[in-house]
Amino acid sequence: MFTRSRLARGVFATLLAATALAATACSGGGDSDSDASTLSVQLSFIKNTQNAGEYMADSNGHYEDAGFTTVNLIAGPTAVEQSVATGKSTVAMSTAVGAASAITSEKMPIKIIGSVYSKNAFTVMSMDGPRAIHTPKDLAGKKIAVTAGTAQSIVEALARANDVDPSSITFVPAQGDTSILTSGEVDGYFGLATNELITLTQAGEKVVSLPLADNGLPLAGTSFAVSQDMIDNHRDELKAFLRAEIQGWRDAIADPEAGAQLALTKYGADLGLDEKKESQQAKDQIAFIANSETEDGQLFRLSDRTMSDNIASLKLAGIDITEDDLFDMSLLDEVYAENPELAESAK
Structure with a gap:
């Protein structure tokens, strides 16, 4: 995949x-x-x-x-x-x-x-339920999976754009595998609405999407x-x-x-x-x-x-x-x- x-x-x-x-x-x-x-x-x-x-x-x-x-x-x-x-x-x-x-x-x-x-098609995905990330404020206290490179800094920018302290977020290496999200190991997964979100949705997962472009981070x-x-x-x-x-x-x-x-x-x-x-x-x-x-x-x-x-x-x-x-x-x-x-x- x-x-x-x-x-x-x-x-x-x-x-x-x-x-x-x-x-x-x-x-x-x-x-x-x-x-x-x-x-x-x-x-x-x-x-x-x-x-x-x-x-x-x-x-x-x-x-x-x-x-x-x-x-x-x-x-x-x-x-x-x-x-x-x-x-x-x-x-x-x-x-x-x-x-x-x-x-x-x-x-x-x-x-x-x-x-x-x-x-941009960047989004923070989460599983529907009590730990779902519906708004940027919900990022606080959550574990977010990110791939290598600049992904973490972008999620931190999303937090800053919405007056959320980036230090309140725990970042976990994703290594390109969304099972880290579906298994409950993390609360959120940083990816693409045109890629991972489609794959998860078509697999029958109930996913909540928090698009960056619509939440204060147009890139x-x-x-x-x-x-x-x-x-x-x-x-x-x-x-x-x-x-x-x-x-x-x-x-x-x-x-x-x-x-x-x-x-x-x-x-x-x-x-x-x-x-x-x-x-x-x-x-x-x-x-x-x-x-x-x-x-x-x-x-x-x-x-x-x-x-x-x-x-x-x-x-x-x-x-x-x-x-x-x-x-x-x-x-x-x-x-x-x-x-x-x-x-x-x-x-």
Whole structure:
């Protein structure tokens, strides 16, 4: 069962060097700057439905129409930020937390140029009953399972955003196994509404979900991270990528089952994915992609308010960064100005 949180997968600092080599091997060893017709996208996780838009962009010819003759969708998990910082991939699927951590802690010259999940899918799950976590106030005195990386700091930020003392929470290593929650070993489990919550619910468990985005911690989820060098010197290439992505995700939103089937039968065919779960994820994730966090009708383009809210949330997590250091929405601004029909079709 693949139940590991994407948040945990973004910033394994101790594996940076090794994973950079792995990314190089997966992409054929070439530098993304060497050939503008080659697109290498470092995914954050296995090839499941969370990348339905990429599968649609590839299968429906949008990448090819944008000028990319070779497309490498590189499976994770790996240190995605390192992949783009070193030029081993054109774009990497990061998060606001993962990219901000890499920028501030590792001094990586990267930025987010758009967010697929403009609204994060992070949630604290608990079993229905007397120990259920219905509100952030219920976090006090509870045992919460978290995966490695920055998961604990995000739950602590959720607590601070709601005037709960983080020290009142006991954190337990989750190791990607939700049985720690269903067995009663912990009171809560930090994960994803588009992954673990679906799996638990479909297994017949009565789960209470406390979504972070609706409880004072708006953070961008899956996001396009690129190097500053790519922004400065390969702007047209990135804009072509964004156009193809917008079209691919429009297709995935219009026909979520088609995206799920591509994961099941083509891109992740060898992974033994669960069809029922993948189909549900394809539908559920739409709410995190097309919502009020973006500019009107503009997929991926975070609004000014959303970016400001992200910076405030990151500060609660102990990450001090400015909007200009983390985000660059100018490429999307140009894409939508040059192709206004993309925004109209996304409404």
